[in-house]
Amino acid sequence: MVDTDVHHQVRDKSELYPYLSRHDRQRLEEFGLPRNGNLYQSSGGFKGARADCFGAGEDVDPRTRIDLFKEKLLDGCGIDCAILQGEYTPGVVALMDVDYSAALCRAYNDWTLEHWIGRDPRFRLALTLPLQNPELAVKEIHRLGDHPAVVAAYAVCGSPRLYGQRCYDPIYAACVEHGLALALHFSNEGNGVNPPPTAAGHPSYYAETYLVRPQFYQAHLSSFIFEGTFEKFPTLKVAFLESGFGWVPSFRWRADASWKALRAQTPWVKRLPSEYIAEHIRFSTQPFEDPEPPEAMLHLLEGMNADKTLMFASDFPHWDFDPPDAISRKLPAAMRQRVLSDNAFDTYPKLK
Amino acid sequence: MSAATLTPYPVCPVGELPLGKRKIVTLKGRSIGVFNIGGRYFALQNRCPHRGAPVCEGRLGGFFTASEPYAPALEREGEILRCPWHGWEFDVTTGRSVCQPEKVRVKSYPAGVEPPPETARVEKYDVTESEGQVVVWIVTENVEKLKS
Ligand code: FES
Numbered sequence: 001m002v003d004t005d006v007h008h009q010v011r012d013k014s015e016l017y018p019y020l021s022r023h024d025r026q027r028l029e030e031f032g033l034p035r036n037g038n039l040y041q042s043s044g045g046f047k048g049a050r051a052d053c054f055g056a057g058e059d060v061d062p063r064t065r066i067d068l069f070k071e072k073l074l075d076g077c078g079i080d081c082a083i084l085q086g087e088y089t090p091g092v093v094a095l096m097d098v099d100y101s102a103a104l105c106r107a108y109n110d111w112t113l114e115h116w117i118g119r120d121p122r123f124r125l126a127l128t129l130p131l132q133n134p135e136l137a138v139k140e141i142h143r144l145g146d147h148p149a150v151v152a153a154y155a156v157c158g159s160p161r162l163y164g165q166r167c168y169d170p171i172y173a174a175c176v177e178h179g180l181a182l183a184l185h186f187s188n189e190g191n192g193v194n195p196p197p198t199a200a201g202h203p204s205y206y207a208e209t210y211l212v213r214p215q216f217y218q219a220h221l222s223s224f225i226f227e228g229t230f231e232k233f234p235t236l237k238v239a240f241l242e243s244g245f246g247w248v249p250s251f252r253w254r255a256d257a258s259w260k261a262l263r264a265q266t267p268w269v270k271r272l273p274s275e276y277i278a279e280h281i282r283f284s285t286q287p288f289e290d291p292e293p294p295e296a297m298l299h300l301l302e303g304m305n306a307d308k309t310l311m312f313a314s315d316f317p318h319w320d321f322d323p324p325d326a327i328s329r330k331l332p333a334a335m336r337q338r339v340l341s342d343n344a345f346d347t348y349p350k351l352k
Numbered sequence: 353m354s355a356a357t358l359t360p361y362p363v364c365p366v367g368e369l370p371l372g373k374r375k376i377v378t379l380k381g382r383s384i385g386v387f388n389i390g391g392r393y394f395a396l397q398n399r400c401p402h403r404g405a406p407v408c409e410g411r412l413g414g415f416f417t418a419s420e421p422y423a424p425a426l427e428r429e430g431e432i433l434r435c436p437w438h439g440w441e442f443d444v445t446t447g448r449s450v451c452q453p454e455k456v457r458v459k460s461y462p463a464g465v466e467p468p469p470e471t472a473r474v475e476k477y478d479v480t481e482s483e484g485q486v487v488v489w490i491v492t493e494n495v496e497k498l499k500s
């Protein structure tokens with residue numbers, strides 16, 4: 001079983017010191033890690049994580065506890081392979097000072113390789129990257145892209161530009177060269193160099209931010225399609241993590257309708273958008289939808305070719321964690337193996 | 353043939369479950385949370401109806417309400433259990449979901465205190481036993497009883 005989305009973190013900034021230059025280290029020592037700039041500090045659960053992952057009266061962040069990952073996730077849920085999407089990104093990958101951002105990304109990746117990947121063969125890594133500066137991001141992909149445990153390049157949804165735009169092409173070329181998937185996950189919307197966390201502005205409450213996240217994925221997805229990203233990179237796969245998937249069928253219909261009506265404006269888009277989506281985009285199960293009536297789930301799964309496009313993710317140890325057994329029971333029996341394992345192998349070439 | 357009867361399963365001496373506290377125990381093979389709320393005892397299955405989280409490990413708090421937007425108020429402090437995963441809230445006294453009470457609930461069991469056995473009440477030096485036991489009543493199929 002493959003878990004495509006789990007989140008680890010450093011317990012203390014000092015863990016990064018050995019991986020930084022003297023210059024960057026001093027800055028980190030004196031000022032600390034960049035934080036979320038959008039002030040949405042409240043989330044769900046306890047401190048955004050599963051409340052049952054904190055021992056009685058104890059405050060240690062579960063994201064920092066590799067023992068807990070082993071006990072509750074790898075062993076507890078029978079996960080053979082878990083892809084680490086760092087929890088480190090708030091602020092770091094949205095800094096205007098792109099050199100400092102790149103240094104912190106490098107340090108975090110190196111620290112993860114040594115302290116997580118090196119300590120359990122079931123972990124894999126999606127590289128944390130300074131995507132706000134594609135040139136530096138590409139350097140980091142070339143530096144670590146051939147490490148056997150590195151399977152993806154992590155792109156946060158908050159970004160100064162839509163990801164189909166050509167300034168990002170060198171990143172995709174590097175991904176293809178090293179056999180990495182691009183793993184898109186929300187984060188950093190409204191932070192630093194990025195636009196606000198909804199297209200219409202800053203909402204008052206976290207429930208709103210949480211609810212309307214699919215709009216980021218939709219905007220990046222439109223961009224990939226109409227910029228012709230998959231014409232340029234016909235083998236690139238993009239994992240949409242924690243995007244929800246209930247919106248996918250209707251998005252596909254709308255995308256096809258847009259293309260049929262406006263095709264001549266972007267003639268490099270050769271196929272129905274739904275075909276690009278089916279071939280290149282993979283959606284994570286988490287947060288799993290609870291449609292009403294529950295039978296609607298079958299239509300939903302059918303409307304997105306879930307047997308090919310849906311991949312299991314738990315989001316451990318976050319508060320909106322989904323356990324594989326409960327999710328598996330909600331899928332048609334014939335689809336389980338594909339969703340819990342096979343589709344991830346088809347998406348991340350280096351998992352094989 | 354068999355008939356269902358309620359059998360008391362001991363949880364702990366009364367003194368070990370003080371006001372506002374809970375105990376998670378395994379009774380008859382099921383994980384069950386037993387709560388002391390205002391001196392009354394309530395027992396819930398330790399399994400959330402949503403995705404199966406150990407719901408009884410969640411935080412106990414009150415029911416936040418508001419008579420109008422932006423005016424939050426707290427009621428029923430200590431009677432609402434929040435699932436440690438996705439945060440669904442349950443009324444500990446009924447097991448019912450706060451959001452969808454008619455539709456969603458955690459399985460609940462009757463709970464209470466059984467008086468101590470006669471001997472323990474006389475032998476005052478055994479304080480623990482003389483207090484009585486918190487018990488949870490669980491339905492059991494009792495074949496023998498019918499036969500006799
Ligand atoms: S498992 Fe309890 S709220 Fe989801």
